[in-house]
Amino acid sequence: MSKTHADAVEWLIETVKEALENGTASEDDLQEWLLAAVLLEEMAIEEEAEARSLGAWIDPSPTIH
Secondary structure (H helix, E strand, O other): OOHHHHHHHHHHHHHHHHHHHHOOOOHHHHHHHHHHHHHHHHHHHHHHHHHHHHHHHHOOOOOOO
16 A cells, blocks of 8 residues: 555544544445545555556567667
8 A cells, every 4th residue: 555545544433433423423424434545445446556567568578689
């Protein structure tokens, strides 16, 4: 996971922890935060896959001519 996504997940975790400790989180809030965490993870996976495929496209295997 990239640093940006990791930072976002850390922020989300801290926000959820604070809301749970303060009793200010509703069930709907928790569901939304869980979905946001899942989406962040999916975005990170997609970015890593794109970076790998782009790297393979830019730096193809050398060929002998």
